[in-house]
Amino acid sequence: MSGRAKLTVFAALATLLTSWSLSPLVESQAWLLQAALLLTVQSAVGAGARRVPLARSLTVAAQLLVSLLLLALLFAGKVESAGSGPLAYFVTDFGSLFAQGVHDVGEYAIPAPLTDGIQLLLVSGVLLIGLLVDLLAVTARTAAAAGLPLLALYSVAAGLSGGGDASWFAFLLAGCGYLMLLLSEGRDRLAQWGRVFGSAPRGRGAADSGISSGGVQATAPVRFGRRIGALALGVALVVPAALPGLDDGLLGGPKDGAGSGGSGGTISAVNPLVSLQSNLNTQDNRVMLRYRTDSPQQSEQYLRIIALDEFNGARWEASGRALTDVPQQMPPPPGLADEVRVGASEVTTNITASDGYGQRYLPMPYPATAVEIGGKWRFEPVGRTLVGDQLGRDRYQTVQGAEYRVRSLLLKPTAQQLQEAPAPDPAIREEYTKTPDSLPAVVADTARQVTQGAEDDYSRAVKLQDFFAVSGGFRYDTQTTSGTGPQAVARFLADKEGFCIHFAFSMAAMSRTLGIPARVAVGFTPGTKQSDGTVNVSMRDAHAWPELYFQGVGWTRFEPTPRSGLNVPDYSRVEAPAAQPSAPAPLPSQGAAQPAPAPSASVECPPVLKKLGECGPTAPQQSAASDDGPALTAVLGWLAVVLAVLGLPLLPSLWRRRLRARRLGTGEVLAAWRELGDTAWDVGVVPDEALSPRRAASRVVDLGGLDPDAAAAVHRVAGAVERALYAPPGAEVSYPGLADDVLAARAGLLAAAGRPARLRALVLPRSAARISWAVSARRSALASAVSARLASLRLPLWVRGGGVLRK
DSSP, X not given: OOHHHHHHHHHHHHHHHHHGGGGGGBSOOHHHHHHHHXXXXXXXXXXXXXXXXXXXXXXXXXXXXXXXXXXXXXXXXXXXXXXXXXHHIIIIIXXXXXXHHHHHHHHSOSXXXXXXXXXXXXXXXXXXXXXXXXXXXXXXXXXXTTHHHHHHHHHHHHHHHTOOXXXXXXXXXXXXXXXXXXXXXXXXXXXXXXXXXXXXXXXXXXXXXXXXXXXXXXXXXXXXHHHHHHHHHHHXXXXXXXXXXXXXXXXXXXXXXXXXXXXXXXXXXXXXXXXXXXXXXXXXXXXXXXXEEOOSOGGGOOEEEEEEOEEXXXXXXXXXXXXXXXXXXXXXXXXXXXXXXXXXXXXXXXXXXXTTOOOSBOXXXXXXXXXXXXXXXXXXXXXXXXXXXXXXXXXXXXXXXXXXXXXXXXXXXXXXXXXXXXXXXXXXXXXXXXXXXXXXXXXXXXXXXXXXXXXXXXXXXXXXXXXXXXXXXXXXXXXXXXXXXXXXXXXXHHHXXXXXXXXXXXXXXXXXXXXXXXXXXXXXXXXXXXXXXXXXXEGGGEEEEEEEEETBTEEEEOOOOOOTTOOOOGGGOSSOGGGOOOOSSOOOOTTOOOOOOOOOOOTTSOHHHHHHTOSXXXXXXXXXXXXXXXXXXXXXXXXXXXXXXXXXXXXXHHHHHHHHHHHHXXXXXXXXXXXXXXXXXXXXXXXXXXXXXXXXXXXXXXXXXXXXXXHHHHHHHXXXXXXXXXXXXXXXXXXXXXXXXXXXXXXXXXXXXXXXXXXXXXXXXXXXXXXXXXHHHHHHHHHHHHHHHHHHHHHXXXXXXXXXXXX
């Protein structure tokens, strides 16, 4: 196998190994086999075209044409045809499938199902990158530049997937593929000198051949390059793992995994907010849930996912609980008395989850009494939540695309009922008032100071809520950093700025110090009602709030977050609504269904907060119609990547244009002559430095097929070169029309060349090889300078007394 054929194989292999980084984006990996087969055919077409041989532009055109035909055969019939004939398919049907893929990318969460549109995007993207790598590494013989499209492919995949346990393996594959491509090109270049450098012949001195006194053979450059590459990959993989990681926990807690409850009896302790963040994979305000309800108070219908009931001083998390089968009728909520239940009404809510919402916990109104849903689900009685069961190895039931009906109680406790609530059950008080010893004393001191004068738990709870939402001077700010460790709550109380997590966590912690059972609920605010009666719940509706326990009422929601669009419950208002003091961020009326706030436009808003929808209360929520498509930022990002990849072949042409303007702008004869020689080289007239200017001009005229005017311009430039070389010093050698003659000669050369050669000269000029020559020259000069410097540093170590050089 020839060196160029090996280079073709390694270019395809490097592309295929790098494309593995896209595998976490979709559920099925069947597209990889299709991409590998089509990439093999595309590379084989290129290899065959180069053996014919065809012009480089025709080689790329043949590869592109065959790739399009293969894609057409592979994806034929995937969409309903809107016309007849191949033109209608490529322009209309193929475009429709591509648009469907773009829509699916914006709609599904990662890992997304392998729809026909997403499959088309993946396979065509790999083929496009493979074509660029083949063009740069094999056709243009610049394997180093082929790393740019490979880097673009890996960067897009890594950015969308967000890393993971297999990210190091994808990086290793991509790095190995690129190194093999570089080593293959290096070996081919060495072979063009007549032989591949290997060990030095035996019998030569160590100083001459690099062989040690023991007769050990010298290391071949290629083998040495492999060792360097292996060492570089090892360092790239090991060093990041050894560096300290950044802590992304909420309210200072470390970032927990999403957890994986088994299908058997328990669900492990998890941080569901982190799980929620991982499922809300984009930063736009995409609709996650749509529902209809017969509740007369839709603005009070929070959709609860799970409750965090364990507090270790640094973070809140859900405790491990036993799971049971989902009952047809759920047991009564804990602590609910008959007198409160009589005043409640049962409401029905029909919910449809988006295909892009992959949460394992089922969002439901609280307290739910019955759930009708398909699939495998488990019931956690204490938190009254439904958790997706295990479907297979590393696969779990999720909410994705689910349609379900929930019957729930609309509780209407009064302030008097809460105020007269008896002492809670001792078991509940013991479990839900635990605080860690590491909790700073300022938390309990502040709670007692704020609730001073309150005679019951309800009054204390209202005072805490008003302290955060109204009178405490707290500011809703998504750019704050809460810190880490047990000092997080104390730091929040001192800084007095944060978002819903900080307010909910702090109020629950302070309530526990006062002996009030408390936990933190995670879910969604009621959402935005549409004109057709449905309600849209989007990513910006993600929220956390404290739940406090009152005997006779049960777990009761409070709202300490001073954010517009959130409703303070009626039962937490001691006075009439008209006398309620205004918060820094005014609260809407009871019946209002305000749109959720849009995130702040500040670039300093952390990505984690953007995913939670906590980036500022400034812009109104968009309509549901605008949430169905991909986000503008995502489209612009993909467009920038595509333009960057497609713009790589234009770099040589831009470089030539700039170099031509610089050479002709100087007015120097020799610079103009070099430009004329490079222009002839671009159309296929290889320069011959051994010829005199006059003979070189005749050669350009003959091989370039120039007309008389262009030929005369070439000879005038050659005559000026002869004067510059042989005229006495100080003689005038240039003339006013020098640049015009070079441009006229260039126009004649391009006109005489065929269309493929002319396109090749404009897009991929052969004289661009001077870039690699210049880089090699500078690299050699730098290596020589470093070697000389090291030799000068070693010399004093060899000199010992009397100026005698000794080993």
